[in-house]
Amino acid sequence: MRARVPAEVAAWQAHQRQQAAAGPEWPRLIRSAEAAPVHTATLVAALVAGLAFALLLGDGMGPGLLLAAVPAMVAAYAAARTARRRARPWPLVWVAGCIALLLIPALRDSAWPSTLAILATALLGALALHGSRTWPGVLLSPFGFADAAVSGLGWAWAGLRSRSGVSKDRWLPMAKAVAVAAALLLLFGGLFASADAAFADLLAGLVPDVSLGDGPLRTVLFLFGALVALTAARAAAAPLRWDRIKVTPGTSRSRLEWALPLVLLNLLFAGFIAVQLTVLFGGYDKVLNSPGPAYSEYARQGFWQLLWATLLTLVVIALALRWAPRGGPGDRRFVRVVLGALCMLTLVVVASALRRMDLYVDAYGLTRLRVSVAAMELWLGLVIVLIMAAGVFGARWLPRAVMGSAAAAVLVFGLMSPDGMVAERNVARFQQDEKIDLAYVQSLSADAVPGLDALPEPLRSCALRGINDEMARAGRVPWYAMSFGEYRARTILRDRPVTASYEVCSRLGAFGTRTEN
Structure with a gap:
């Protein structure tokens, strides 16, 4: 015969079963109110962000990364305005930090400072969008991008569907104006380019070179850029409230x-x-x-x-x-x-x-x-x-x-140019004891060229051979994909080319084992 369970215990057990069925408390705690309907400016900014990513990042990073990030920032700003979120001092500081960090790929050719800068930009962007202040909020804010990316697609799709019945009188004039402007620019731009070679070179340097072979890559970049903009906008419209997660203090000791x-x-x-x-x-x-x-x-x-x-x-x-x-x-x-x-x-x-x-x-x-x-x-x-x-x-x-x-x-x-520091320090050491690891300095990026340029020949040419060959294989790089470090290196190597032969550099140890530890 089963023993009777007291009413209080039965109620507590029922409550526990309800809690277990409902899942953990914190996902409901951090969820903010529903986002306001997506604004037209946000959708346009997301479209422009996709185009910017496709056109400016297909040939590499550089100033194009900052330019491509601007429409995504505009999309987040428009969504925050629609949600009536006011700008506060700390988020403004984070936004300024994001812009400053995105200057690193425009200044430095080396990949590792640029990668760190992009990761730090994502962290500051998460803090700016979610407004976190506590340790759980600061540490968990970047994970909010995953939620915003998924919900942002449905949010944008709902906004597009709501506009599907808009009268042609509202969008047709704008579409006609854009089509006419594009036709005029292509027509007269082609005429002026054929009339003057200097203008043609300038136009070729400014306009992204897009070919049919780049279609798959450009398509992926377009989708990724639009997704980044929509993710930022959705997080700005209804951010997760990570600060609501409370960490209970530990038991105090004597x-x-x-x-x-x-x-x-x-x-x-x-x-x-x-x-x-x-x-x-x-x-x-x-x-x-x-x-x-x-x-x-x-x-x-x-x-x-x-x-x-x-x-x-x-x-x-x-x-x-x-x-x-x-x-x-x-x-x-x-x-x-x-x-x-x-x-x-x-x-x-x-x-x-x-x-x-x-x-x-x-x-x-x-x-x-x-x-x-x-x-x-x-x-x-x-x-x-x-x-x-x-x-x-x-x-x-x-x-x-x-x-x-x-x-x-x-x-x-990134601003200190670590590859440049490595080159300058190794050249200074060579001037003291005439020792330098040519195999290692060859592996540095174009940021090291000004420092290595101070070496005497043929060591200079052997130290710069790897960087020179890398840039030669890359060929012509458009302005939006060329960092200032690469531009400066190309200028130095154009004025003072590499002259030492492979045999000479091999005898000097330029192709030996590199030292990194």
């Missing part, structure tokens, strides 16, 4: 239980730093006078270990804040002192890691990997400074500041 591991960690950091200072002011002679491989291992392995130590320290700080004692003002001061000391010691570790990398670069030259990880270490140091400031002035602004600092670091990294 002072002894919480502080003992951190105090011991601080003592370990202090001991390591004391050894570092001792070596710095009197012990480097032993290292410097040791054989090359031992010196290399000291600098290189030490840097990577200290980089990981910095990353793990940030994890420790995050977990410590989650379980910190919260009994009153005294506990808060205690937490600030312990974590502040850990942050200060970590900054010294960052400085030690950068010093080791500097030693390694002095001995073995600068590479892309070395400059990138050093830049990452500098940014991690900045994050620690921001955490320390948050402990003094409050942490509400910290998520946006960390993401903004990451985007600013990517911007500065």
Whole structure:
């Protein structure tokens, strides 16, 4: 015989079954109100974005990427206006950051700073569209693009269907005007081009060269550009409210239980730093006078270990804040002192890691990997400074500041031209000890040409041979796909061509094994 279940327990069980059937709570929590009907300006901007992507990005990136992104921004602005969303200071900062980051592909030929800039642009765009402020919002905002892409297609289709019954008197005059304008431009443009060769060259350089063979690629780019614009517009019209997701704080610990591991960690950091200072002011002679491989291992392995130590320290700080004692003002001061000391010691570790990398670069030259990880270490140091400031002035602004600092670091990294820095540093090292890895510098992008141009012949020609051959294979590049770095490199190589033969460069080691670590 089955036991009777109390009414309260039965009600609770029914509620649990309803909750399980309904699914998790957060998808309903973050969903905003339905988006307003799509505006005609948004649809037109999406169409223009598709055309811009198809015409300007088919030959590569460059200034064309920024120009193609402008219609997508207009589509998002029109959708936000229709939804009566007001511009706030932080989203305006993110938009300005997006525009600045998209200048990197226009300035630099190297793919890796441009790729980082595009990823950072997507992150700032997500923050601008969703208006996120908290850690869950900042970290999850980019995932909102997936939802906006799917819902944006249905949103645009509903808008097009609602306009299918529009009278011809509204759209036919505009269609006639566009057709007549296109016919006049083609007719008189062709006449003027045939009448003057200089005008024909100018027109050929300005107008994208589209052939039937490029049809599949241009079609894909058109669809992708229109989808990007509609995704941005849909997110602007009804963004997901990621900030509504609340992270419950961890169980606070007693002072002894919480502080003992951190105090011991601080003592370990202090001991390591004391050894570092001792070596710095009197012990480097032993290292410097040791054989090359031992010196290399000291600098290189030490840097990577200290980089990981910095990353793990940030994890420790995050977990410590989650379980910190919260009994009153005294506990808060205690937490600030312990974590502040850990942050200060970590900054010294960052400085030690950068010093080791500097030693390694002095001995073995600068590479892309070395400059990138050093830049990452500098940014991690900045994050620690921001955490320390948050402990003094409050942490509400910290998520946006960390993401903004990451985007600013990517911007500065691209503007500094890392490939150019690598070339200049290796040329300066050659001028000191007459050592240079020609096999490696040949693999750099066109941004390195001004730096490598300072080498004496035949080393100069051998160092530039790989870049010169790459640009020769690319052939003519239109203005909207050519970065400033490539334009400058082509000008230098046109004025001072590569002259050394393959045999000469081979004897100099230009085709040997490259060094990247």
